[in-house]
Amino acid sequence: MLKITNLRAEIDGKEILKGINLEVKPGEVHAIMGPNGSGKSTLASVLAGREIYKVTGGKIEFNGKNLLDLSPEERSREGIFLAFQYPIEIPGVSITNFMRAALDEHRKHKGLKPLSASEFLKFMKEKKALVELDAKLEGRAVNEGFSGGEKKKNEVFQMAMLEPLLSILDETDSGLDIDALKIVANGVNKLKTQQNASIVITHYQRLLDYIVPDIVHVLYNGKIVKTGGKELALQLEEQGYEDIKFKADKK
Amino acid sequence: MTQHKVLSKQDLLSLFEGKKSFISDIDSHKKALDYINANEFPTNKTEAWKNSNLNQLTKHKFCLPENKNENEVLEDTFAVFNMQPYKISIINGKYSPENSDLKLENSKIFIGSLKEAKEKHSDLFNKYYNKTESYKDNVFASLNTAFAEDGVFIYLPDNIVLEKPIHVLFFSNGREQKAFIQNRNLVVIGNNSFADILISYHSVSFDSVLTNVVSEVFLEENSNLNLNVFQGEGEGTFHINNTHFIQQKGSNLTTNSAIMCGEFVRNDLIVDLLGEYCNTSLNGFYLSEKEQHFDNYIKVNHLSANCNSNQLYKGILDNKSSASFFGKVFVARDSQKTDANQSNKNILLTDNAKVFSKPQLEIYADDVSCSHGSTTGQLDKEALFYLRSRGISERNAKTLMLYAFISDVINQINLTPYKELLYFLLNKRLKGDKIEGLCSIKICPSC
Numbered sequence: 164m165l166k167i168t169n170l171r172a173e174i175d176g177k178e179i180l181k182g183i184n185l186e187v188k189p190g191e192v193h194a195i196m197g198p199n200g201s202g203k204s205t206l207a208s209v210l211a212g213r214e215i216y217k218v219t220g221g222k223i224e225f226n227g228k229n230l231l232d233l234s235p236e237e238r239s240r241e242g243i244f245l246a247f248q249y250p251i252e253i254p255g256v257s258i259t260n261f262m263r264a265a266l267d268e269h270r271k272h273k274g275l276k277p278l279s280a281s282e283f284l285k286f287m288k289e290k291k292a293l294v295e296l297d298a299k300l301e302g303r304a305v306n307e308g309f310s311g312g313e314k315k316k317n318e319v320f321q322m323a324m325l326e327p328l329l330s331i332l333d334e335t336d337s338g339l340d341i342d343a344l345k346i347v348a349n350g351v352n353k354l355k356t357q358q359n360a361s362i363v364i365t366h367y368q369r370l371l372d373y374i375v376p377d378i379v380h381v382l383y384n385g386k387i388v389k390t391g392g393k394e395l396a397l398q399l400e401e402q403g404y405e406d407i408k409f410k411a412d413k414k
Numbered sequence: 415m416t417q418h419k420v421l422s423k424q425d426l427l428s429l430f431e432g433k434k435s436f437i438s439d440i441d442s443h444k445k446a447l448d449y450i451n452a453n454e455f456p457t458n459k460t461e462a463w464k465n466s467n468l469n470q471l472t473k474h475k476f477c478l479p480e481n482k483n484e485n486e487v488l489e490d491t492f493a494v495f496n497m498q499p500y501k502i503s504i505i506n507g508k509y510s511p512e513n514s515d516l517k518l519e520n521s522k523i524f525i526g527s528l529k530e531a532k533e534k535h536s537d538l539f540n541k542y543y544n545k546t547e548s549y550k551d552n553v554f555a556s557l558n559t560a561f562a563e564d565g566v567f568i569y570l571p572d573n574i575v576l577e578k579p580i581h582v583l584f585f586s587n588g589r590e591q592k593a594f595i596q597n598r599n600l601v602v603i604g605n606n607s608f609a610d611i612l613i614s615y616h617s618v619s620f621d622s623v624l625t626n627v628v629s630e631v632f633l634e635e636n637s638n639l640n641l642n643v644f645q646g647e648g649e650g651t652f653h654i655n656n657t658h659f660i661q662q663k664g665s666n667l668t669t670n671s672a673i674m675c676g677e678f679v680r681n682d683l684i685v686d687l688l689g690e691y692c693n694t695s696l697n698g699f700y701l702s703e704k705e706q707h708f709d710n711y712i713k714v715n716h717l718s719a720n721c722n723s724n725q726l727y728k729g730i731l732d733n734k735s736s737a738s739f740f741g742k743v744f745v746a747r748d749s750q751k752t753d754a755n756q757s758n759k760n761i762l763l764t765d766n767a768k769v770f771s772k773p774q775l776e777i778y779a780d781d782v783s784c785s786h787g788s789t790t791g792q793l794d795k796e797a798l799f800y801l802r803s804r805g806i807s808e809r810n811a812k813t814l815m816l817y818a819f820i821s822d823v824i825n826q827i828n829l830t831p832y833k834e835l836l837y838f839l840l841n842k843r844l845k846g847d848k849i850e851g852l853c854s855i856k857i858c859p860s861c
């Protein structure tokens with residue numbers, strides 16, 4: 164589904180991603196862990212097509228297409244979804260109007276007719292229930308005045324609406340209380356099929372108890388320095404990154 | 415140094431040679447003329463006109479409008495879908511009964527021509543006409559006072575709640591040369607009375623006009639007025655509008671100004687809060703493109719204690735267009751417990767669009783709560799990316815954000831059919847559809 168080869172990216176002339184290789188197949192859950200500032204969110208942003216990052220080398224292939232040729236909106240319609248680490252506020256734009264516009268464009272891309280108003284509302288209601296999104300948020304502007312946890316739930320709600328092939332969850336667990344964490348993880352699991360895949364970026368083993376990864380990667384200083392099974396996350400939780408950093412720096 | 419041409423007062427005055435005043439009495443006429451003789455047209459050196467360049471007017475030759483078609487029934491006049499108003503039309507400054515629809519249930523209410531009011535209700539006319547002395551505000555207002563031929567008089571006696579809104583339509587019909595047209599309004603809302611008014615300006619055939627409007631609006635004690643003004647004259651129009659409100663004790667005024675058309679628009683609003691416990695809410699939005707220039711100049715004078723005033727103006731500027739917002743809140747020494755807010759926000763869609771924004775407070779009382787704010791910037795790139803990352807095209811993402819930006823101004827309007835029309839027009843305009851020629855199409859939100 165996704166094949167990243169030797170990807171390099173920079174911002175303001177500073178290289179952040181220094182040759183990333185990663186392959187994700189349908190049905191898989193990948194976890195990416197790693198110290199602060201190692202480039203996890205940068206990788207997620209580059210996948211989503213954020214223009215401030217300049218790709219200086221390498222390739223990203225997504226279902227046979229060259230992802231780097233596509234605009235952010237085209238990537239989304241092809242099935243990529245990024246749940247942001249810091250979801251931004253969109254003043255005045257209601258969640259309903261926002262999702263309506265997004266869903267219309269996704270359906271158009273698939274050659275489907277837009278949903279009628281009542282079909283849309285019904286669909287939205289189902290998806291809201293999935294993440295137990297508070298009904299009172301519905302009429303409000305996107306993320307405006309939302310609490311940290313509400314913003315994260317809203318991200319997973321949008322993911323549920325758009326039914327992506329590849330979802331990238333950037334620290335969706337941070338800022339969530341224990342109940343919300345379960346709800347969100349549960350929502351993600353319910354959306355899981357054999358056709359789609361997820362990349363879960365997190366600092367905490369706890370999330371991985373709920374969303375169980377097939378493969379765990381450690382990103383450090385712009386490179387994937389270690390890859391293993393789900394036990395790697397447990398090991399990191401106990402030992403921290405010192406050892407991995409030491410070995411990587413020595414190379 | 416380049417020598418700038420200045421708009422010639424003499425050229426404009428010569429148009430009126432041999433004409434006397436039609437609605438102003440001799441005294442008002444003379445005072446207005448004296449003001450004209452003693453003062454020049456504003457230039458960019460005039461503080462209040464610093465950001466609005468009238469020099470563009472010097473390119474044009476002016477004439478008076480032709481009135482040969484004034485009795486013609488306009489086929490598709492600008493009608494707001496779902497609104498059944500009292501309708502009064504003015505063509506080139508003159509009342510057009512053929513294009514009006516005024517079946518009033520109450521004989522004490524007057525909605526009609528100023529000229530007729532002067533003859534039939536001289537006591538009322540004399541009590542209010544020209545009493546704001548707005549002719550002293552600038553040469554345009556005094557030209558209007560000296561030479562306006564007719565206009566609209568709306569009078570609600572005490573204790574009347576008008577069920578239907580009033581729609582005042584001003585049509586300007588230009589000629590090859592720029593026609594110089596005087597429009598005049600006098601609105602009086604009696605004690606405890608309530609009215610919704612929409613005033614809209616349109617051009618019929620030639621867009622090339624200079625419309626010069628003076629409105630005097632009196633809100634008597636505990637009265638309520640919602641006044642909406644729609645500037646819908648076509649591309650080549652210069653529109654200059656001076657409106658002066660006088661609010662008595664406990665009165666409530668809400669205005670909304672929508673500017674999307676015209677080459678040059680200048681709106682002056684002055685509000686004098688003469689009585690205590692008044693509420694004033696002045697709202698507006700402007701959407702400019704090409705080389706349009708829209709200027710809102712507002713003064714709210716808190717001359718009594720315990721009044722609230724609010725200003726909310728928002729604009730979106732495209733291409734090489736420009737806008738100016740000046741809003742001043744003046745609080746007199748004894749106007750304690752004044753609560754006044756001003757906000758002007760602008761979004762520039764290009765690097766060539768320009769905004770001059772200056773909200774200002776001048777406060778002489780000590781127990782007041784006043785705030786002002788102004789922001790001008792481009793659309794937030796991160797927000798745009800967020801919307802695009804959900805599959806929304808860049809263009810639609812911009813439209814969503816801009817629509818939301820203007821919505822909170824439109825949302826303040828309580829005349830629902832008009833509000834829907836504005837949403838419809840806003841949407842159309844943001845999608846890049848042409849919305850000029852508003853007077854020649856019937857607009858309904860569903861078609």
Ligand SMILES: Nc1ncnc2c1ncn2[C@@H]1O[C@H](COP(=O)(O)OP(=O)(O)OP(=O)(O)O)[C@@H](O)[C@H]1O
Pocket residue numbers: 174175179197198199200201202203204205206215248
């Ligand atoms: N817009 C930016 N401008 C300048 N530097 C940036 C920008 N975005 C990221 N960086 C830098 O790139 C590096 C990687 O940042 P990134 O956000 O990808 O880290 P991360 O692995 O997600 O960290 P965290 O675990 O703290 O979320 C950091 O050193 C950061 O300061």
Ligand SMILES: [Mg+2]
Pocket residue numbers: 203204205248333334
């Ligand atoms: Mg991060």
